Amino acid sequence: MGITVYVADPDPEERGWVESVLAPGVGRVRAFEDTRSLLPLLRGHEDACLIVAVEPDGAAIVEFVRALREAGIPLPVIALGPATAFRTAVGLARLEGTDFLERPVSSANLCAAVYRLTGAAV
Numbered sequence: 848m849g850i851t852v853y854v855a856d857p858d859p860e861e862r863g864w865v866e867s868v869l870a871p872g873v874g875r876v877r878a879f880e881d882t883r884s885l886l887p888l889l890r891g892h893e894d895a896c897l898i899v900a901v902e903p904d905g906a907a908i909v910e911f912v913r914a915l916r917e918a919g920i921p922l923p924v925i926a927l928g929p930a931t932a933f934r935t936a937v938g939l940a941r942l943e944g945t946d947f948l949e950r951p952v953s954s955a956n957l958c959a960a961v962y963r964l965t966g967a968a969v
Contacts, residue, residue: 851875855879855885857880872958889920897923926947948960
């Protein structure tokens with residue numbers, strides 16, 4: 848059965864790469880350009896996680912994750928971003944169930960992060 852992985856990244860190539868890495872080991876991967884339409888979809892999904900790009904606005908991603916937590920959605924979140932996104936990484940670290948991976952990220956590190964946060968073998 849597996850889990851559902853939601854991917855929000857404005858770069859279609861990056862979304863495709865994440866999907867190609869995770870699709871063989873998870874139940875389903877659903878890709879989106881941004882997080883705007885995701886909040887209603889994420890309610891009640893216990894067997895899921897979100898992978899999100901911090902570009903172009905890291906502060907907006909931190910606020911999105913904060914909104915998830917305030918709405919009672921404990922969905923694990925893995926943020927992908929550059930080493931220069933230190934403030935975003937710190938902001939996310941203050942919220943439960945999050946991880947920050949510096950780009951470029953290897954497929955092994957991405958799979959390991961999904962496993963750490965969800966317990967699902969990828």
